[in-house]
Amino acid sequence: MPDYDPQTIETKWQKSWEEEKSFKVEADPAKPKYYLLEMFPYPSGRIHMGHVRNYTIGDALARFKWMQGFNVLHPIGWDSFGMPAENAAIQNKSHPNTWTLANIKTMTEQIKRLGLSYDWDREIATCEPKYYRWNQWCFLKFLERGLVYRKNSEVNWCESCNTVLANEQVIDGLCWRCDNEVITKLQEGWFFKITDYADRLLEGCKDLEAGWPEQVLTMQTNWIGKSYGAEVDFQIKDSNEAIKVFTTRPDTLYGATFMVLAPEHPLTLSLSRGTEQASAIDAFIKEVKSQDKIARTSEGGEKLGVFTGAYAVNPLNGETIPVWTANFVLMDYGTGAIMSVPAHDHRDFEFAKKYDLPIRIVILPPDGNTNADDLREAMTDPGPMTQSGEFDGLAGDEAKQKVCEHLQSKNIGKATVQFRLRDWGVSRQRYWGTPVPIIFCEQCGTVPVPYEDLPVKLPLDAQLGDKGQSPLKSLDSFINVPCPKCKAPAKRETDTLDTFICSSWYFDRFTSPDEENAPFSKDANRYWMAVDQYIGGIEHAILHLLYSRFFHHVFRDMGLVETREPFAHLLTQGMVIKDGAKMSKSKGNVVDPDHIIGRYGADTARLFILFAAPPTKQLEWSDQGVEGSFRFLKRVWRLFDETATILREAPGDLDTGGDLPKELKELRRHIHTAIKRVTEDIDKRMQFNTAIAAIMEFVNHLYAFREWWTSQKESSADGQALFKESVETLILLLSPFAPHIAEEMWEQMGHSQPTHHTPWPEYNEEFLKADEIEIVIQVNGKVRQKLSVPAGIDEDSLKAQSLEDPRIREWTDGKEIKKVIVVPRKLVNIVVK
RNA sequence: GCGAGGGUGGCGGAAUUGGUAGACGCCCAGGACUUAAAAUCCUGUGGGAGUAAUCCCGUGCGGGUUCGAUUCCCGCCCCUCGCACCA
Numbered sequence: 009m010p011d012y013d014p015q016t017i018e019t020k021w022q023k024s025w026e027e028e029k030s031f032k033v034e035a036d037p038a039k040p041k042y043y044l045l046e047m048f049p050y051p052s053g054r055i056h057m058g059h060v061r062n063y064t065i066g067d068a069l070a071r072f073k074w075m076q077g078f079n080v081l082h083p084i085g086w087d088s089f090g091m092p093a094e095n096a097a098i099q100n101k102s103h104p105n106t107w108t109l110a111n112i113k114t115m116t117e118q119i120k121r122l123g124l125s126y127d128w129d130r131e132i133a134t135c136e137p138k139y140y141r142w143n144q145w146c147f148l149k150f151l152e153r154g155l156v157y158r159k160n161s162e163v164n165w166c167e168s169c170n171t172v173l174a175n176e177q178v179i180d181g182l183c184w185r186c187d188n189e190v191i192t193k194l195q196e197g198w199f200f201k202i203t204d205y206a207d208r209l210l211e212g213c214k215d216l217e218a219g220w221p222e223q224v225l226t227m228q229t230n231w232i233g234k235s236y237g238a239e240v241d242f243q244i245k246d247s248n249e250a251i252k253v254f255t256t257r258p259d260t261l262y263g264a265t266f267m268v269l270a271p272e273h274p275l276t277l278s279l280s281r282g283t284e285q286a287s288a289i290d291a292f293i294k295e296v297k298s299q300d301k302i303a304r305t306s307e308g309g310e311k312l313g314v315f316t317g318a319y320a321v322n323p324l325n326g327e328t329i330p331v332w333t334a335n336f337v338l339m340d341y342g343t344g345a346i347m348s349v350p351a352h353d354h355r356d357f358e359f360a361k362k363y364d365l366p367i368r369i370v371i372l373p374p375d376g377n378t379n380a381d382d383l384r385e386a387m388t389d390p391g392p393m394t395q396s397g398e399f400d401g402l403a404g405d406e407a408k409q410k411v412c413e414h415l416q417s418k419n420i421g422k423a424t425v426q427f428r429l430r431d432w433g434v435s436r437q438r439y440w441g442t443p444v445p446i447i448f449c450e451q452c453g454t455v456p457v458p459y460e461d462l463p464v465k466l467p468l469d470a471q472l473g474d475k476g477q478s479p480l481k482s483l484d485s486f487i488n489v490p491c492p493k494c495k496a497p498a499k500r501e502t503d504t505l506d507t508f509i510c511s512s513w514y515f516d517r518f519t520s521p522d523e524e525n526a527p528f529s530k531d532a533n534r535y536w537m538a539v540d541q542y543i544g545g546i547e548h549a550i551l552h553l554l555y556s557r558f559f560h561h562v563f564r565d566m567g568l569v570e571t572r573e574p575f576a577h578l579l580t581q582g583m584v585i586k587d588g589a590k591m592s593k594s595k596g597n598v599v600d601p602d603h604i605i606g607r608y609g610a611d612t613a614r615l616f617i618l619f620a621a622p623p624t625k626q627l628e629w630s631d632q633g634v635e636g637s638f639r640f641l642k643r644v645w646r647l648f649d650e651t652a653t654i655l656r657e658a659p660g661d662l663d664t665g666g667d668l669p670k671e672l673k674e675l676r677r678h679i680h681t682a683i684k685r686v687t688e689d690i691d692k693r694m695q696f697n698t699a700i701a702a703i704m705e706f707v708n709h710l711y712a713f714r715e716w717w718t719s720q721k722e723s724s725a726d727g728q729a730l731f732k733e734s735v736e737t738l739i740l741l742l743s744p745f746a747p748h749i750a751e752e753m754w755e756q757m758g759h760s761q762p763t764h765h766t767p768w769p770e771y772n773e774e775f776l777k778a779d780e781i782e783i784v785i786q787v788n789g790k791v792r793q794k795l796s797v798p799a800g801i802d803e804d805s806l807k808a809q810s811l812e813d814p815r816i817r818e819w820t821d822g823k824e825i826k827k828v829i830v831v832p833r834k835l836v837n838i839v840v841k
Numbered sequence: 842g843c844g845a846g847g848g849u850g851g852c853g854g855a856a857u858u859g860g861u862a863g864a865c866g867c868c869c870a871g872g873a874c875u876u877a878a879a880a881u882c883c884u885g886u887g888g889g890a891g892u893a894a895u896c897c898c899g900u901g902c903g904g905g906u907u908c909g910a911u912u913c914c915c916g917c918c919c920c921u922c923g924c925a926c927c928a
Binding site: 011066165221222223226227229230231233234235237253254255256257270289304305311335336338339340341342343346347348351353354355356358425426427428465502515546549550619621622625626627628630632633635636637639640641642647688689692693695697700701702703705708711784785786787788789792794827828829831833834838839 | 842843844845846847852853854855856857860864865866868877879880881882906908909910921922923924925926927928
C-alpha cells in the first residue's frame with residue numbers, strides 16, 4: 009500500500025508527456041479549435057508565483073477543453089529582448105544573449121516541472137533572427153502604408169535606462185521598468201501612427217464587451233480619450249493671422265474672455281515681438297522649459313501665465329480679448345491653444361481669478377443668477393445658453409451643434425474630434441532589441457532595407473558600454489553598408505525597436521511558428537485565431553493589449569488576418585501576495601515555486617493556487633493552505649489505493665434494471681451533482697475555487713459511502729460498479745487541476761487512454777433529483793422549521809403540512825394568517841399578524 | 842475630482858435568478874488509534890443567552906422596497922485599482 013508519492017508520479021508523467029508529445033496540435037478543420045494563451049514570459053531568471061498562477065489557470069482550462077473534444081492550441085514562448093538582459097550583462101561582464109539563453113533554459117525546466125500542457129514544438133523566442141526578422145518586415149510594411157514616420161520631438165527619456173520611452177511606458181512620471189524619474193529630451197526617432205487607428209481601436213472595444221473585463225476596456229477607452237468638440241478660429245487683432253483653438257464646449261463661446269497659448273506655440277513668441285511684453289514672454293518660455301514636464305502637467309500644479317501683449321477677437325460677439333500664454337496649456341493636445349471661459353471651466357476660473365481677468369456667465373445657472381461676481385467656482389454643468397445672442401435658450405448637444413453649424417457657415421470653425429492618444433514612439437537607443445531596418449544615405453536619404461536583405465541581424469559580438477550605451481553606434485562592421493539604392497557608402501540606423509513590437513503579434517506567430525515566407529501562415533491563422541482565451545496580468549491593460557490590437561487591425565487591413573480583434577476573451581489574473589504585500593525580494597516575502605514543488609509536488613501547488621481564490625482576485629499565499637491541498641490529494645490517493653482491489657474487480661456497468669437502494673441512489677446523485685458543479689464552474693464561471701470545493705465535497709461523500717458500504721455484510725455488484733464509477737468520475741474531474749495524480753490513478757484503473765484524451769464526464773439531470781428534499785418553513789420571514797418531504801409533493805399538501813407542524817403552530821396559533829407563500833422545492837413562508 | 846471594482850466568522854473565501862448567510866478549506870478545541878510522536882480518522886467551531894429544547898443578534902453605516910434583501914433602490918463611510926490641468 010504505497011503512500012502518495014508526488015515526486016515519482018510527476019516525474020513519470022512529465023517524461024511521458026514530453027516523449028509522446030501529448031499536447032502537440034495541428035490545424036484540423038474537422039475539429040472545433042480552442043486557442044488558449046497565457047501572456048508569454050520575459051526570461052528574467054527564475055519563475056515566480058505570478059507565473060505559476062498564470063500558467064496553472066491556463067493549464068486547467070486547456071486540459072478541460074481537450075477533454076471536451078476541442079483541438080487545443082496551447083503554446084509557450086519567450087519575450088526575450090529587453091533591457092534587463094543588458095543590465096545583467098553589464099553587471100556580470102557577460103553578454104545579453106548568454107544571459108537570456110541561460111534563463112530560458114532554467115525557466116523551461118521550472119515550467120516543465122509544473123506539468124503544463126504546452127505544445128513545445130511551437131516554442132518561440134523573440135530574440136532569434138527567425139522571429140525578429142518579421143518585426144522588421146512589419147516595420148517596413150507599416151512604413152509602406154504610411155504608418156511609420158520619423159520626427160524630432162520632445163520625448164520621454166529615462167536616464168537610468170538610457171533610452172526613450174513611449175507615453176504608455178511612463179507611469180506617474182516614472183519609468184515603468186526601473187521606476188527612475190523620466191525627463192523630457194529632444195530626440196529624433198521613429199513613430200508608429202497608432203493615432204490613425206484611434207477610432208477603430210475605440211470601436212473595437214464594443215466587440216470586446218462580452219469577453220473582456222470592463223475595467224480594462226474602460227482603461228483603454230480613457231487612454232484613447234476621444235473628445236467631441238469644435239475647432240474655432242480667433243482672428244488676431246490688427247493682423248491677418250488667426251489662432252485656432254479646440255473646445256469641447258462651443259456652447260460657451262460667448263463667455264470666452266481671454267485666450268491662452270501653450271508656451272511652445274509659435275505664436276506665443278511672434279505675437280509678443282514688438283510689444284512691451286516681449287522680454288517677459290522670453291523669460292516665461294525659458295522658465296517653463298526648465299520646469300519638469302510631469303509637474304507641469306499634473307493637476308493642482310500652480311498655474312502660471314504671462315500676457316503676450318496681443319489681442320484677439322471673439323468671433324461670435326466681436327469682443328476684443330487678451331491673449332496670454334500659460335504653463336497649463338499643452339502644445340501636443342488639440343491645437344496648443346485654448347479659448348478661456350472662466351465661468352464654465354475650473355482651470356480658466358482659477359487662472360482668471362489669479363490674474364484678474366474678466367468672467368462672464370453664458371450658461372444659465374439653476375438659480376438664474378448671471379452675476380459673475382457671485383460666482384465661487386466654475387459652473388461646468390450643461391444648461392441653457394444665456395447672454396449669447398441668437399443662441400439664448402439652446403442647451404446641451406443641440407446648442408453645441410447649432411453653434412458649430414453657425415461657425416461652419418461663416419467658415420471660422422467646424423465640429424471636430426480630438427484624441428488623447430499619441431503616436432507610439434518605437435525607437436530605443438539600446439542594443440538588445442530588433443535593429444530598425446533603415447539605412448541613411450547622403451544621396452538617397454532614408455532608405456528601407458530591401459525585404460530580401462532581412463533580417464538585419466543584431467551583431468552578437470558587440471560589447472556593451474558600462475552605462476548601457478548601445479555598442480551599435482560604434483560598431484563599424486554594423487554601421488557601414490552600401491546604400492541599397494545607389495550603392496554609395498551609407499550608414500545603418502542604430503536604434504532598435506521597442507520590445508513591445510515583439511509581443512504585438514507573437515500570438516499570430518504561434519499559429520505557424522516555422523513559417524519562413526511570412527510572419528505567419530494565413531491559413532493557420534484563419535483556423536486558429538482569434539485567441540479564445542487570453543490570460544495575464546492587469547498591468548498590461550493598456551500597453552501590450554492596446555499595441556496588439558493596433559497590430560491586429562493593421563494586419564486586417566493588409567489582408568493577413570480575418571478576425572476583427574485578436575483576443576476574444578481576456579482574463580486578468582490577480583496578484584499573488586503574502587502577508588498583505590506583493591511578493592518581492594526587498595520585502596523578503598517571496599515563496600520560491602521550486603521549493604513548493606520539491607516539497608509537495610506540482611499537483612499540490614496547482615491545486616492550492618486554484619483553490620485559494622477566484623482567478624481574478626488577488627491571492628494571499630498561505631503555507632497552511634498548501635498543507636491543506638496536499639492533505640486533500642493524499643486523501644484522494646488513499647481512497648483510491650485502499651479500494652484498489654474492489655475497483656479492479658468491479659463490473660463495468662450498473663445493472664440499472666433493478667431499483668437501487670437509497671444509499672446507492674444518493675451516491676449516484678453525488679456523482680452527477682459533482683459533474684454539474686465542476687463543469688459549470690469551469691466553463692461558465694471560470695471559478696476554479698468552487699469547482700475544487702465541489703470535488704472536495706464529493707470526496708467527503710465517497711468516504712462516507714465507503715464507510716457505510718464496508719459495514720454492510722454483503723456487497724452488491726451494483727454498489728461495486730457505482731463506487732468504481734464514482735472514483736473514475738473523481739479522477740476525471742480532478743485531472744485538469746492535478747493532472748499527474750489523476751493520470752497515475754487512471755492508468756492504475758486499467759485505462760490506456762490518457763485523461764486528457766478521455767471525454768469529460770457528463771451529468772444526467774434525472775440523477776440530480778433527490779427523492780426527499782428539505783423544505784424551510786418560515787414565519788414572517790424567519791426560519792422556524794425544516795421539513796423533509798417527498799420531492800414530488802404538491803403545493804397544497806406542502807402548505808397543509810407546514811401549517812399543521814407543531815413547532816409552526818407555536819408561532820401561528822392565535823394569530824391571523826394573512827398569506828402563505830410557497831416557493832416550490834425551496835420554502836414556505838407563513839405571514840401572520 | 843472622474844471612472845471601475847470591493848467591504849461577509851479568527852483567516853482565505855461560498856451563497857449562480859430576491860428564497861435556509863457562512864459551502865469548501867485553513868486555524869483552533871476535544872476525542873479515537875499509538876508506549877509515544879507523526880500521519881490518519883471522527884466531532885465541534887459567527888456572536889450572545891440557556892443544562893437543553895430553543896431564542897435573540899448578525900453580511901461597512903443609515904434609510905427604503907418586499908411575505909422575504911449579502912443580493913434591488915436612495916444617502917453616507919472606508920479600501921483597492923485606473924485616469925487625472927487633455928481645453
